[in-house]
Amino acid sequence: MIPPSFTYARATSVDEALALAAEHGEDAKFLAGGQSLLPLMKLRFAAPSMLIDLGRVTELSYVRDEGTYVAIGALTRHHDVVHAEVLAADIPLLAAAAETVGDPQIRHRGTIGGSAAHADAAADLPATLLALDATFVVKGPDGTRSVPAAEFFKGIFETALEPGELLTEIQVPKPASPAAWSYQKFNKRAIDFAIVGVAVQGAGRHARVALVNMASTPLRATAVETALADGASVADAAQLAAEGTHAGSDIHASKAYREHLARVLTRRALEEAAARA
Numbered sequence: 001m002i003p004p005s006f007t008y009a010r011a012t013s014v015d016e017a018l019a020l021a022a023e024h025g026e027d028a029k030f031l032a033g034g035q036s037l038l039p040l041m042k043l044r045f046a047a048p049s050m051l052i053d054l055g056r057v058t059e060l061s062y063v064r065d066e067g068t069y070v071a072i073g074a075l076t077r078h079h080d081v082v083h084a085e086v087l088a089a090d091i092p093l094l095a096a097a098a099e100t101v102g103d104p105q106i107r108h109r110g111t112i113g114g115s116a117a118h119a120d121a122a123a124d125l126p127a128t129l130l131a132l133d134a135t136f137v138v139k140g141p142d143g144t145r146s147v148p149a150a151e152f153f154k155g156i157f158e159t160a161l162e163p164g165e166l167l168t169e170i171q172v173p174k175p176a177s178p179a180a181w182s183y184q185k186f187n188k189r190a191i192d193f194a195i196v197g198v199a200v201q202g203a204g205r206h207a208r209v210a211l212v213n214m215a216s217t218p219l220r221a222t223a224v225e226t227a228l229a230d231g232a233s234v235a236d237a238a239q240l241a242a243e244g245t246h247a248g249s250d251i252h253a254s255k256a257y258r259e260h261l262a263r264v265l266t267r268r269a270l271e272e273a274a275a276r277a
């Protein structure tokens with residue numbers, strides 16, 4: 001499959017990328033790892049007239065310990081998230097979820113910022129960042145702003161990013177009990193997206209639970225979290241995992257099967273997080 005023709009420019013800095021975006025307007029798109037955008041272009045589901053390649057914007061590739069949180073540059077590859085020492089020590093949930101993305105080739109190309117900006121509800125990192133209460137730092141023509149994860153994912157492949165805005169950094173607070181985590185991903189082959197996934201950070205009354213592929217956006221399992229906070233058992237709380245979700249049916253699973261998976265995987269995730277705590 002051949003994508004429609006487009007103009008290409010390679011930015012070498014954040015300022016250059018933003019200037020190019022301002023010059024070319026809404027028809028321009030940033031290209032990070034290309035693992036989501038290029039397949040969409042080849043299928044002609046996306047047809048930007050201008051691609052702004054971020055691959056040489058090395059200033060956005062880092063994982064930094066900032067004391068109470070870890071700052072991750074938007075251009076950081078999944079592979080580097082998996083192997084960052086500070087994440088292994090302080091936020092192992094994020095490293096573990098990144099390790100389930102696609103295959104090694106995809107993890108060497110794809111970026112954490114690209115995954116967040118693409119906002120696929122079936123992707124592993126958006127829901128994980130939601131469970132971790134991350135903050136997204138966005139730079140645009142009007143300056144820099146910070147968007148909490150709860151307000152970043154707006155709809156199907158839609159985020160709080162405005163045209164011309166660049167996601168530059170993701171700030172992930174260090175959890176009080178880093179060891180209390182679990183990431184459960186149910187798929188058919190290792191390379192596949194999740195049919196359903198569950199990210200849990202924390203244990204007992206303080207567990208935060210986010211769901212993959214149970215609605216048009218990643219979402220928090222608020223009924224489960226509230227039940228746990230009120231003292232419910234893991235088994236009882238997990239039974240509420242499908243409440244407030246809007247799972248779809250497709251060739252991989254029916255809505256009812258996804259709801260069943262959400263309950264089962266949530267119970268497993270809560271049990272594993274509690275055992276690790």
Ligand SMILES: Cc1cc2nc3c(=O)[nH]c(=O)nc-3n(C[C@H](O)[C@H](O)[C@H](O)COP(=O)(O)OP(=O)(O)OC[C@H]3O[C@@H](n4cnc5c(N)ncnc54)[C@H](O)[C@@H]3O)c2cc1C
Pocket residue numbers: 029030031032033034035036037038039074075100101102103106109110111112113114115117118122123124125161165166167168191192193194
């Ligand atoms: C075969 C295959 C299997 C996969 N399996 C999985 C999987 O199991 N789990 C999973 O989570 N993902 C999976 N992916 C997707 C992969 O994780 C991608 O890396 C990710 O979704 C997009 O990151 P990217 O850097 O490649 O972004 P790109 O494809 O370059 O960009 C995606 C979108 O984000 C925008 N964008 C990128 N960076 C920025 C930025 N800094 N600021 C603003 N906008 C930006 C682009 O304009 C574009 O609209 C798979 C992909 C493939 C091809």
